[in-house]
Amino acid sequence: MNSINRRSVLLAGLGVAGAGALAACSSGSGATPALVSPSGPAVAAAENKRKGTGRTRQVPLTAAAATLDLGGGVTARSWAFSGRTPGEEIRLSAGDTLSAELSNRLPDKTPTSIHWHGIALRNDMDGVPPVTQRAVRAGADYTYRFVTDAPGTYFFHPHVGVQLDRGLYAPLIVEDPDEPLSYDDEWVVVLDDWVDGVTGTPDEVLAELRHGMGGMDMDGMGDMSTKFMLMGAESELLGGDAGDVKYPYHLVNGRVSADPAVYRGKPGRRVRLRVVNAGGDTAYRVALGGHKLTITHTDGFPVRHEQVDALLIGMGERYDVLVTLDDGVFPLVALAEGKDATGMALVRTGSGGAPGTTVRPAELNGRILTASQLRAADEVRLPSRKVDRVHRVELTGGMGKYNWAINGEAFDMTDPAAHPLTVEEGQRVRLDFVNTTEMWHPMHLHGHTYQLGGHGPRKDTSIVLPKKKLSVVFDADNPGQWMLHCHNAYHAEAGMMTLVAYRS
Structure with missing residues (x-):
């Protein structure tokens, strides 16, 4: 079974x-x-x-x-x-x-x-x-x-x-x-990659992926024949392979680009965008045409403000940004990173026609800061102290056998606490994410926020690039048994999960 x-x-x-x-x-x-x-x-x-x-x-x-x-x-x-x-x-x-x-x-x-x-x-x-x-x-x-x-x-x-x-x-x-922020309005922006009820179901996607690259059928031309598996998705920002799944649509607030969601405002108003990536397998590069974005928060916690042209946001991540609106009609574009597809919403503050559904604002290729380049705001930065416990979290597996795991072991739902990463209340804990795979992974810790390095942002979900190491620290101040997993829905279900558990 x-x-x-x-x-x-x-x-x-x-x-x-x-x-x-x-x-x-x-x-x-x-x-x-x-x-x-x-x-x-x-x-x-x-x-x-x-x-x-x-x-x-x-x-x-x-x-x-x-x-x-x-x-x-x-x-x-x-x-x-x-x-x-x-x-x-x-x-x-x-x-x-x-x-x-x-x-x-x-x-x-x-x-x-x-x-x-x-x-x-x-x-x-x-x-x-x-x-x-x-x-x-x-x-x-x-x-x-x-x-x-x-x-x-x-x-x-x-x-x-x-x-x-x-x-x-x-x-x-x-x-x-x-x-503490000063702004005139808010707009919550939820991004999603969509397959369900259009070309198949997520369970059908997973069933195909589980065959792995070695189990794919070959068509008459000797090429791999797949319905859901994505081939050739590449991203420099993500260090190579960008994703596994072909999605027919990319949604912004539940709408396709041909009939987009619209935010209506007035020129000169300062708006807080709360951007959420609820996708299953897609990172998005997000830009608002004709505008700069000022990053104020990531994953709910404030950072030192940085002005950028675009955001890179992995599954499970959230970013808050401030933007002062110009006069006209502007596309908010979510480029499916490495997948040659986009989702779009509109910001309308004046007259004018909507841009085409394939528009790609120049800002998408402008200044993009990764999370590791951000700094936690002073009021939320963890105080310096000695690390009491270190856990190596090695990300393993690949597309060949679709055997994603942590420390070489796929998570077992029938025995979830078989091999926990144990901590004790009051400890300062460091997690060393070591990505041995050819693909990036957005790693999410439940029940806590960790800090990237000594001065990086406070987050609960972070992109770990292929063949790279990312170290994070957190204080064990919320007792219980907490999941730590890749927020690619298919990687997690294949086994890239483990348990961070407090000893009693």
Whole structure:
């Protein structure tokens, strides 16, 4: 039985989620140390330390099949929250409690969950079956409840199989009650690569990819015949191979380029763009034609301001930028890095016709800073201290066998805590990402933000280039069991995941 089927059977068998349902895991050999339970007293104590406002925001979320209008006559049969993608934005203030009731109405007895990407929340609300909860089975409901004490730009999505590459995602904005930035308006921009219900499903994509390059059929001309696998995608910014999957559409706020989403404003207004990459396999190079962008935040945390022409944003990353709008009609273009395709939205502040769907502003080839060139704002930079624990996180595998893994071992959903990276509360921890593969990987740590180097930005998702090393540090201040994985949906499901677990 292959791993996707093992996972489906396991998740379906776990049944309805329940708070504290999963105790600390251990391997059958008894070699695994005792770990903090996701719903144990250490987790409760950490939650009690969070500064709350006493206010609660209640949000219903129904996951169900939906026929989605992507614009331009394009429709897709997919899954979505409350019949739309992106789902309706959730916005609240730092310190507020979010109470989100998930109703699973997905077809075919499909289990699901919600992961609150980037939020340092209590462990048993992280939404990761079978580590922190049992999967929410079809027809069941489950309430996620936690304090959102860190302002920033986040989003939420399932953490079951490759459901991330359907329409089940939405932005989550935690506002700063003492916001230091000055601007006139906000625009949340969600990017996505789209295949579901158009040329196939994410599960069909994964099934083809699992054959690997060596298992592809050959056509009569001796060439590889594939429906979903992308050949020849190359990017200098990403160090070579740009991606695995051919997507028919690239969306900006759920719309295709032929019928784009439109932001309407006035010349001279200063607008904060909150840019989220919710894609499954695509990094985007983002530019607003005729404008400079000032980077203010990445992954929710402030950085020293830098003016750029374009952004490079990997799956799971978020960037906040400020832009002062000119007079006219301007394309906001998301170039699918290395894939020779674009998504587009429009900014309209005056009269004029819309640019063509294939427009590529000169800014796309202008100044682009990578995350490693940014610096954390002084108020969020981690204080200097001795590192107590170092873990080597070697990224392994390749397209030949599609055997993506960490430290040579594919993550086992039937025994998630078999080989954890253990930490202890209070430690300063360094993770050394060592990419031995021929492809880049956006590495995401749940429940924490880490810092790149000594002065780099605070992030939870970072691009690790092929054949390169990236070191990050974080303080172990949020006890529990936390996933660390590639945010390429297909790499993660193939096995490029592991567990960062607190010892009890």
